[in-house]
Amino acid sequence: MKAYLGRRYRLSASHRLHTPALSEAENQAVYGKCANPHGHGHNYTVEVMVGGEIDAATGMVCDLAELDGCVSREVLEPFDHQNLNTLGEFRNRVPTTENLLIEIEWRLRRALRPELSLRVRVEETAKNFFEYRG
Amino acid sequence: MKAYLGRRYRLSASHRLHTPALSEAENQAVYGKCANPHGHGHNYTVEVMVGGEIDAATGMVCDLAELDGCVSREVLEPFDHQNLNTLGEFRNRVPTTENLLIEIEWRLRRALRPELSLRVRVEETAKNFFEYRG
């Protein structure tokens, strides 16, 4: 019996979307006001969905304390209340939510037990969300 | 690296569910109060999810201004603040949310670049939603 458990976490961070690979005019055209020089920020919702067999004794897909510890260590500690542009992870990548999502997925995939399937979704605003399926 | 970007749009419209293919009693049985003679309306949420490669330079799946322009032209201009029953698209189809969804998907599929995958979801009320997967 396989089921999926989804759990929502929240983090607040700032970023500026701008890349030296493009001219100023191109940055403006691609990122609009997200390229404003001093940055801005968001409340991100990170939805982590893990799938696996329901344990016959406990009736659970995975240990919640273990999952929370993993997300705390791999996602909340490095990214919550940070300016994403100042972090090593985004030295060579623009901190778009697409790239944040890829980074989060990679960190969780590496940290979770391999028999659990994983799907990550990040909401950037009430209008925008992003999903990755490994 | 492939990811999915979801974006939510809102539109308000009215409709009446009633078809000449059925008798009055059958219309009543199938549609209930949705068959009331003068119609009623909803705030629809249209969730458009496009999937594609993350561009290595911009870190984005697609250009947001381009996507917004496409949804404006193909969905909001024709359907927002309209009575669906008076539109050509629903001359021969009952404007159920299933049929509205199919029409929206068809219009967006035709307008979006073919390398982007597409998935559309329409929420009719807080209790009802509809999805199409091409």
Place this chain on the structure above:
Amino acid sequence: MKAYLGRRYRLSASHRLHTPALSEAENQAVYGKCANPHGHGHNYTVEVMVGGEIDAATGMVCDLAELDGCVSREVLEPFDHQNLNTLGEFRNRVPTTENLLIEIEWRLRRALRPELSLRVRVEETAKNFFEYRG
């Protein structure tokens, strides 16, 4: 010991905002696309808040079945799944949400026991809401 009980109800209706008291150009200027000739619609949320003494025996401000019956009779039956412009209540008033709110408040005030205080709030869309305080 006085407390307030709030309860949310939903109704779907259509309307067109247009008044013969104004010219076509003025209607357009005041109501914009809400003046489109065939109307449009909304999912309205009606929040009814009644205040009163907490009954020492039951621990409740009012009987929920009684309140639900009252709102059903006075609000949902006359307005749910209707075109507001076709109703007698709006023969001489534009069915703006302000006027719908006033009508709902008047009907509930008349029907509820006078020792209960009343406050009504109507949400028209995720962006717009209206309140009346008697």
Place this chain on the structure above:
Amino acid sequence: MKAYLGRRYRLSASHRLHTPALSEAENQAVYGKCANPHGHGHNYTVEVMVGGEIDAATGMVCDLAELDGCVSREVLEPFDHQNLNTLGEFRNRVPTTENLLIEIEWRLRRALRPELSLRVRVEETAKNFFEYRG
């Protein structure tokens, strides 16, 4: 033309997570405060998603009254406003939301017409949700 209709239902129930298969210390480690002796409770949201051909005459995937009747009989009547631990369905299974989900899916699958596909999602709190895909 195939589409999916999702519909949300709500139920309130109580449960205690505790199993005789584990020692007290293990129960505490696995379930934390969910193992508190007198139980606690939740407002569960049950999202039922059925997929099928859109009927050419009615423009609908399935009859809503039929679906609502089925969910009422199979899910709301047995589980709403109950203590899950006292029910026969959970005599030999811990009433985790994973196990509640499996039971709901099994009941609906048995009751729905076989040509409809089915997917069930249960939200336990604003932070936790569970999905089953047959």
Place this chain on the structure above:
Amino acid sequence: MKAYLGRRYRLSASHRLHTPALSEAENQAVYGKCANPHGHGHNYTVEVMVGGEIDAATGMVCDLAELDGCVSREVLEPFDHQNLNTLGEFRNRVPTTENLLIEIEWRLRRALRPELSLRVRVEETAKNFFEYRG
């Protein structure tokens, strides 16, 4: 310069609405399925709103860590993941949400600095909420 800070907390608990002051038939009439013998439960949202002068140096109405500590001690520890009927606070009062609200307000009022104004709101379900204004 006075402002109000609102902060939301969540707790899950179970209760049964039933009073020896009424006959079985009366209990049934007043509380309906909330009188079911084994109880049920809810995810409660407790919204605490404190008002006061904005401190000129910090720009804040009150210290958040202090407020969180106070709500933890006075509300979450005694009521979260509990069966309200088994607690001393409800030995002589039915654990309706009205009575839970009164108890929470009384505890917070006693614990908060007297120069802060206080307003408490408890949401029991997506349809029901309760407010107390001291």
Place this chain on the structure above:
Amino acid sequence: MKAYLGRRYRLSASHRLHTPALSEAENQAVYGKCANPHGHGHNYTVEVMVGGEIDAATGMVCDLAELDGCVSREVLEPFDHQNLNTLGEFRNRVPTTENLLIEIEWRLRRALRPELSLRVRVEETAKNFFEYRG
């Protein structure tokens, strides 16, 4: 007949909570991780509620296009997609949400017609909101 119209606007901004009026240790104690050196950010929801007589001809409390224009000019243009710490308005005040609220209220009060009453609410996260009542 007086009613209140509420309208929600969204803006994304970044800030750092830190004041030279306090020592580093005090800044840390008061603001916690909100004092992190490079800042972070939020999606703010600004709820503007204006009260006034319902116009007998139009059935409206105020002109929506006028209100939207006013909020755009006074709130969204100066604060959306900005780093609040870099703005003149916060040169001598910490950009807490309390201070942002006071600034927004002052700007709107100055710009709105004096016969309209005004109430502003700012949501900083899903857990925190702030209100000012003039």
